[in-house]
Amino acid sequence: xxxxxxxxxxxxxxxxxxxxxxxxxxxxxxxxxxxxxxxxxxxxxxxxxxxxxxxxxxxxxxxxxxxxxxxxxxxxxxxxxxxxxxxxxxxxxxxxxxxxxxxxxxxxxxxxxxxxxxxxxxxxxxxxxxxxxxxxxxxxxxxxxxxxxxxxxxxxxxxxxxxxxxxxxxxxxxxxxxxxxxxxxxxxxxxxxxxxxxxxxxxxxxxxxxxxxxxxxxxxxxxxxxxxxxxxxxxxxxxxxxxxxxxxxxxxxxxxxxxxxxxxxxxxxxxxxxxxxxxxxxxxxxxxxxxxx
Numbered sequence: 001x002x003x004x005x006x007x008x009x010x011x012x013x014x015x016x017x018x019x020x021x022x023x024x025x026x027x028x029x030x031x032x033x034x035x036x037x038x039x040x041x042x043x044x045x046x047x048x049x050x051x052x053x054x055x056x057x058x059x060x061x062x063x064x065x066x067x068x069x070x071x072x073x074x075x076x077x078x079x080x081x082x083x084x085x086x087x088x089x090x091x092x093x094x095x096x097x098x099x100x101x102x103x104x105x106x107x108x109x110x111x112x113x114x115x116x117x118x119x120x121x122x123x124x125x126x127x128x129x130x131x132x133x134x135x136x137x138x139x140x141x142x143x144x145x146x147x148x149x150x151x152x153x154x155x156x157x158x159x160x161x162x163x164x165x166x167x168x169x170x171x172x173x174x175x176x177x178x179x180x181x182x183x184x185x186x187x188x189x190x191x192x193x194x195x196x197x198x199x200x201x202x203x204x205x206x207x208x209x210x211x212x213x214x215x216x217x218x219x220x221x222x223x224x225x226x227x228x229x230x231x232x233x234x235x236x237x238x239x240x241x242x243x244x245x246x247x248x249x250x251x252x253x254x255x256x257x258x259x260x261x262x263x264x265x266x267x268x269x270x271x272x273x274x275x276x277x278x279x280x281x282x283x284x285x286x287x288x289x290x291x292x293x
Contacts, residue, residue, distance in 0.1 A: 033055070035268070036055060037054055037055055038261060038264050038265050038268070039265060040054065040055060040056060040057050041054065041258075041261040042063055042066055042258070042261045042262045042264070042265040043057055043058070043061045043062060043063040043066070044057075044058045044062060044258065044261075045058070045060070045062050045258065046257055046258050048060075048062075049257055049258060049261070050257075062258075063262070066258045066259065066261070066262040067262055067266075069258070069259050069262070070259050070262045070263050070266065073256075073259060074231075077231060077232065077239070078236075078239065078263055078266075080232055081234055081235060081236045081238075081239040081240075082236060082266070082267070084150070084233060084234065084235050084236075085218060085235040085236045085237070085267075086270065087150065088150055088153050088154055088157070088217055088220075088224075088235060089214050089217040089218040089220075090214065091150075091154050092153070092154050092157030092158060092213060092214075092217035093210050093211075093213040093214035093217060094210070095154070095157075095158040096157060096158050096159070096160035096163055096209065096210075096213035096217075097160075097163065097206055097209045097210040097213060099158060099159070099160070099163075099164075100160055100163030100164045100166070100167045100209045100213075101167055101202065101206055101209075103122075103164045103167070103168075104163075104164050104165075104166070104167025104168040104169075104170070104171050105167065105168075105171050105175075105194060105198075105202075107119055107122075107164070107168040107171075108167075108168045108169075108171035108172045108175070109171065109175070109177075109180060119168070122161050122164050122165060123161075123165065125159075125161035126161045126162050126165060130223075131222050133156070134222055134223050134226050135226070137152075137156055137223070137226075137227070138226050138227055141227055146227075147227055147228075147229065148227065148228055148229045148230055148233055149233075150233075152223075152224075152227040152228070153217075153220065153223060153224050153227065153228075153235070156223060157213070157216070157217045157220065160209070160212075160213045160216070162209075162212065163209035163212065163213055166205060166208060166209055166212075167202075167205055167206070167209060170202065170204075170205030170208075171198075171202065171205070174198075174201045174202060174204075174205065175198045175201055175202065179193075179197055179198060179201075180193055180197075180198070183196075183197050203281055204281050207278045207281035208278075208281075210278070211274055211275065211278045214271075214274055215271055215274075218270070218271055219237060220235065220237065221235075221237040221238060221241070224237070224238050225238050225241075236263070236267045237267075239263075240260055240263050240264060240267065243256050243259060243260050243263070244256070244257075244260045247260060
């Protein structure tokens with residue numbers, strides 16, 4: 001009976017594995033199709049863009065010409081948009097990861113009045129739509145004179161409730177109370193314990209929060225659309241959307257469609273690069289978790 005039972009369980013596990021593999025393959029194809037379309041569309045002329053099959057290349061590759069148009073149209077304003085986006089996303093991600101580390105560490109290792117209530121508010125902020133806060137933020141920034149400045153985009157992005165939640169969970173799992181108690185016995189202050197004893201243990205979780213905040217800030221659209229009024233302050237998302245609107249209405253000419261496609265391709269490359277660079281931190285976190293288990 002034992003052998004028969006093991007055989008049945010193995011057969012069920014094999015079928016489940018194939019089902020999960022098929023689902024993951026379908027999800028992978030569903031995820032990669034839009035990216036592949038952007039790649040193929042970026043290599044076409046405007047006529048080929050609408051006259052050939054969208055998910056394959058045309059006979060002639062015009063990627064170089066499209067990139068030249070992208071970086072020269074309107075006096076090369078796309079480079080300015082890229083710089084604005086990179087500065088806003090990097091600054092927001094660093095600040096969001098820093099504050100998430102402090103808040104998550106406090107929620108995980110300290111007992112204080114109102115702890116449960118405050119963490120419940122954090123969970124509520126995770127589930128609340130961020131677009132609902134755009135208009136109040138616009139009114140607030142208009143009172144203090146921060147409209148059409150990078151701070152109008154960076155300051156709201158420093159508050160990253162998902163990062164606080166993730167860092168609390170990661171601190172609870174990665175940092176034992178014995179390490180903190182040992183540091184206190186040796187006379188180390190709380191800031192030294194965090195920065196010196198536990199910081200390296202928290203690097204995988206901090207890297208995860210950083211990349212999530214970076215992507216969220218990089219893809220931010222509605223907030224900068226509302227708080228920015230001049231084109232030289234736009235991020236890539238708003239600038240490409242305005243170009244696309246100009247192309248669809250005919251005010252910018254049909255040539256802009258290929259420029260928008262090339263701009264979309266260029267704009268996703270920094271995000272992919274950031275994922276590849278930070279990947280080793282995630283792998284280190286998985287390895288540490290397996291050793292601890």
